[in-house]
Amino acid sequence: MIQLLFLVIFVEGVIAFLLLVKIGPLRDLVIKSLDQLKMGKGPATVKTIAGTMFVILLSNLMSIVKIQNKGSKLGIMSPMDQVLWRTNLLEASLIGFTLFLGFLIDRVHHYLQKLINLRSNAGASKEELENLKKETVNLKEKEEKSSKEIKQLSESLKKARLESKEKDKRIETAEVHVASLQKQAADLLLEYDRLLEDNQNLQAQTLRH
Template identity: 40%
Template structure:
């Protein structure tokens, strides 16, 4: 081989190596692009999962807050119910006392009516007696 052939051979070898290296870089670029795309999809998926977990946590916190407020409301309603029950018992006892008082008054009224009838009859007898005497 003469020096010109060696130079041409070396140049062909360098061109072939350069083409191979460019193909290798293209393949690497394609794979890198593919991995970047997968990474973006994974990040979007992870963000969606995080949003869902946040919304679930918010819902749980909201539910627990709602549950706490409902429990507090139940306690206040129970205390109001107890107070109303006490008021009802007091009102019932007053009503029973008034009924007993009314019964006593009715008995007293009946006794007074009998006394009145008795006194009227006595008065009528006295008038009748004095009326006969004056005639």
């Protein structure tokens, strides 16, 4: 029993060391092995073993207390009681240390899993952040292009307005010129009529003489 406990403590110590100190791919291998152990019926089996060891620990403690009480009553322990007391004390110490290492390995494995998940989530959030930055840059470029197009459109509208104003001015001047020409034509027609009348009068006078 004691040799088996020493072997278990040695294996647990190696596992705890590999979890705490990263040596190549050994940590990942240990984490994967513990993940597989915690799947299916593994947790129930581990709990059963831990419960059995805890019961054995309580039994050893009870034996230690009984041997001490017996020795205190007799005033001295027999050599056989001393051997049993030391054996029970060693077994209780080894079992307690084994349970402690098992609990430590479970907690370290749990927190390492959380750390791995946090790192993976951080990597995913970094990718999302980079994508958002790219989208922001693209949006800024599109905004700059649209602002340039808007400026060009506003300039073209200003030019069109100026050209329309110039055309309106030309039309107004042309209309004024046409009106003046029409007035001159009317005056010329009046003058022509007057000259015709004068010519007819002169012809009539010449015929009388």
